[in-house]
Amino acid sequence: MAKFGMVIDTTKCVGCMDCVVACKTENNVPEGFNRAWIVEDVMGKYPDLHMEIRSERCNHCEEAPCVDVCPTGASHYSDIGEVVLIDHDECIGCKACIAACPYDARFIHPDGYADKCDFCFHRTSKGKNPACVDVCPTHSIHFGDLDDPDSEVSKLLKSRKYHVRIPEAGTKPKIFYLT
């Protein structure tokens, strides 16, 4: 069983937003909404500043609260890669998943159902990379199988320091940020 995850090198990311644009184009994300976004996190006091730029999206948590609270089973884990997906025909638009997500990764699509990053499942289920990974000009985004010890993502996590977003929420995110 594969377990898809993403490793993003914050030391290479320049915040160009190519991933954001590629995501919108690839997935026809409606105007005014984003499945992926950029966060600039600045700490310290001038002139001693530290800045981390992160390309963020749904964390495809291993213990996803959005899946737990969904009353219809529309939010579910995929058989291939354990990706958190939404079945549009089962979603009633109750918004419990949006309230449950600590990352605010979800939104209501103008057609009425909950929507978010699906790791470009139409591509990744066929062995390709998500669109954001392929367009990144600094190659800072890596995608692969976390269960395979020889995958690029597993090797990066073995050799580098990393963190995940809001680990204290206990959701076990599958997007890792290298520092």
Add this chain to the structure above:
Amino acid sequence: MHELSITRHNELIDPTLHIWSWQIPVYLFIGGLIAGMMIISGYFLLKGRAREAKCTCFQLPILSIIILSLGMLALFLDLEHKFYFWRLYTTFQVTSPMSWGAWILLLVYPALILNLLLRVPVFILNRIPQLGKISEKMNAHPSTIKGIATLNITLGLMLGAYTGILLSTLTGRPLWNSSVLGFLFLASGLSSAAAFVHMIAKTAHERDILTKADNGFLTLELVIVAFFFIGLLTSSASHKAAADLLLTGPFAAVFWVFVIGIGMVIPLFIQSLAIKNKIKHTVVAPIMVLVGGILLRFVFVYAGQYSHWLIHAGLFK
């Protein structure tokens, strides 16, 4: 200094979450109110008051059906993908309180109809006289009345508690991450129901019982509110910040003045005087309790959406 800037601006999500407007607090209030009315009606039936002509317990089922249907309408209006709502009933999701709620509501209606059949309202009886015979047969067996009472109390407890548990399982909002929310909303529902039934009660005896009961529920509510804050304030920084939204932050004024003051403490005081016969029973205190009950839901739903794991969220977004 710690500064975050974000390029995302999704409607209803940013700058602060506001996916639930008036429909959800109104539904949660009505759900609690009906839960309380089912429990009170069941209690009256268990106490053998089915023999009394003026018992309020006979008005409650029909009122509950009407009011609960208005609540369900509010819930339906909130759905974004409305005509897929039937998907709730093609599955049961054990970890989802909303799924539990959908099925509980489906059982609540038959329980209320059974309760209604014990004394069919005249306007229904005029149209369907056959119901009178069914009612007679049901009343002939005390065990039937007891069974209906127990069913209404059980489902009432489940309905009242689920409205709070629904919020407490939503991991993303620290203000709601408290298991006592289920008890708080149940106690508030009982208190609102006691106040509502007090307003329609026909005998001084009933008003007296309900006022005493309401004072008990209001006291219980105040204790649960204290437990709620102790829980959050001794938890993580995010939970402490969430508690501060109500204690000293942007929701503090409405919380302290309307929810605690007008909704709990002042009616508790007025009703204590009424119980001691120092003043007459009036509708003032029950109205205050009902206003407090509905504002409790509004404050919790709105402030909960405002709360965030990232305690700077309100600043950076």
